[in-house]
Amino acid sequence: MKIQILGMGCPKCKQLTANAEQAVKEAGIDATVEKVSDLREIMKFGVMATPALAIDGEVKSAGRLLSPKDIAGLLRK
Amino acid sequence: MIKRLADWIVFDKMGLVPKTHFGEAVDFFIYDLMKIFLLLIVIVYAVAIIRSYFPPERARKILGGKREFGGTILAALLGIVTPVCSCSACPLFIGFVESGIPLGVSMSFLISSPTVNEVALIMLWGLFGWKVGVLYMTTGVAIAIVAGWVIGRMHLEDQIEEYVLQFRVGGGQSDVAPPTWTERHQEALDYTKGILKRVGPFVVIGIALGAVVHGYVPVDFVVRVAGRGNPFAVPIAVLIGLPLYSNAAGTIPIVQALIEKGLPLGTALALMMSIVAISIPEMIILRRVVKWKLLYIFAAVVAVAIVMIGYLFNAVLPAIQ
Numbered sequence: 243m244k245i246q247i248l249g250m251g252c253p254k255c256k257q258l259t260a261n262a263e264q265a266v267k268e269a270g271i272d273a274t275v276e277k278v279s280d281l282r283e284i285m286k287f288g289v290m291a292t293p294a295l296a297i298d299g300e301v302k303s304a305g306r307l308l309s310p311k312d313i314a315g316l317l318r319k
Numbered sequence: 320m321i322k323r324l325a326d327w328i329v330f331d332k333m334g335l336v337p338k339t340h341f342g343e344a345v346d347f348f349i350y351d352l353m354k355i356f357l358l359l360i361v362i363v364y365a366v367a368i369i370r371s372y373f374p375p376e377r378a379r380k381i382l383g384g385k386r387e388f389g390g391t392i393l394a395a396l397l398g399i400v401t402p403v404c405s406c407s408a409c410p411l412f413i414g415f416v417e418s419g420i421p422l423g424v425s426m427s428f429l430i431s432s433p434t435v436n437e438v439a440l441i442m443l444w445g446l447f448g449w450k451v452g453v454l455y456m457t458t459g460v461a462i463a464i465v466a467g468w469v470i471g472r473m474h475l476e477d478q479i480e481e482y483v484l485q486f487r488v489g490g491g492q493s494d495v496a497p498p499t500w501t502e503r504h505q506e507a508l509d510y511t512k513g514i515l516k517r518v519g520p521f522v523v524i525g526i527a528l529g530a531v532v533h534g535y536v537p538v539d540f541v542v543r544v545a546g547r548g549n550p551f552a553v554p555i556a557v558l559i560g561l562p563l564y565s566n567a568a569g570t571i572p573i574v575q576a577l578i579e580k581g582l583p584l585g586t587a588l589a590l591m592m593s594i595v596a597i598s599i600p601e602m603i604i605l606r607r608v609v610k611w612k613l614l615y616i617f618a619a620v621v622a623v624a625i626v627m628i629g630y631l632f633n634a635v636l637p638a639i640q
Contacts, residue, residue, distance in 0.1 A: 249406060250406050250409065251406070252404065252405065252406035254404065254406065255406065281409055281410070281413075281607055281608075282482065284410060285410065285413055288414075289410055289414075290374075290375040290376055290379060290407070290410050290411045290413075290414035291374065291375045291376075291402075291403075291404075291407045291410065291411065292404075292406050292407050292410055293406075304374070304376075305374060305375065305402065305404075305407065306498075306506060307509070309509075312502075
């Protein structure tokens with residue numbers, strides 16, 4: 243499972259990355275958390291609000307700072 | 320009500336003397352502190368809930384098909400209810416460009432968004448009455464529309480970075496499910512806490528400065544320097560505000576104190592808008608998608624619009640109030 247955090251380096255994006263890593267650790271699943279900071283790369287996902295989170299290439303949330311609990315919920319689906 | 324509580328704390332509990340510089344300054348400080356934080360908590364939460372219904376994707380869909388003039392007006396209004404954090408300015412701008420939304424319309428949105436800040440609006444309402452609140456909102460929208468339209472007429476599309484035009488619009492964000500009621504509440508709560516953390520220090524500093532002005536600056540000092548007699552007060556206020564940046568909430572306590580000391584309302588609003596609407600950090604962020612010439616023109620057009628509004632209000636307001 244590949245989780246990507248889309249954001250250009252503002253505090254929210256960093257926090258979302260930390261939350262994602264925590265959620266993955268707590269769920270104990272095999273997943274990578276990757277930070278995408280390049281604007282061009284981010285735009286390929288078609289999001290208009292950062293921070294955003296994508297799982298296996300699909301955007302699951304945009305413009306929201308998800309808590310580790312929220313992210314865990316997304317991972318389960 | 321809150322004033323009585325503040326007076327009780329400062330003059331009865333703390334034993335300070337009314338009408339002295341220090342006593343009045345501290346009284347102002349405590350009173351404003353309580354009042355503003357109460358307003359902040361209640362209103363920021365309410366607005367966060369409203370905003371959860373207006374993701375940027377929705378603004379893009381609404382603005383997509385519209386023609387330039389109507390679009391500029393709509394964009395200014397949408398900018399108010401759509402949450403835009405400074406880091407989303409670029410993706411949002413690109414998203415708008417990709418949908419064929421004209422440059423002027425996008426600019427209108429980007430101007431009204433930070434300027435007509437709901438926190439500022441309601442605080443002005445609470446501190447100066449509903450007329451000032453409405454004035455602030457209509458002014459912010461008017462500036463966004465006029466500046467957006469003027470920039471649109473200047474046909475600066477060549478100022479958009481080339482790579483921005485190469486993106487294709489994806490459906491990326493429209494697949495995301497809308498939040499549930501519990502999620503809305505939780506996020507509004509988190510957002511409110513975040514705002515208090517972020518804006519709080521500014522507000523406290525602003526109130527402290529306001530308290531000093533309130534307690535120590537002689538009543539007619541501001542009037543003498545920047546009152547109705549000085550025709551250059553408005554442009555000077557705007558120039559002062561240009562390099563400064565603060566969240567709108569932080570400027571209000573200072574503005575309140577200055578107005579109490581005789582600064583004309585138009586000049587005060589001009590100063591406030593100049594601090595908030597023209598933000599160097601935001602311009603640096605936008606530099607990634609737009610060239611400097613457009614940014615300079617943007618700052619200049621908005622500054623001129625603010626100056627005009629400042630003069631207009633100084634002329635018109637005494638008649639209304």
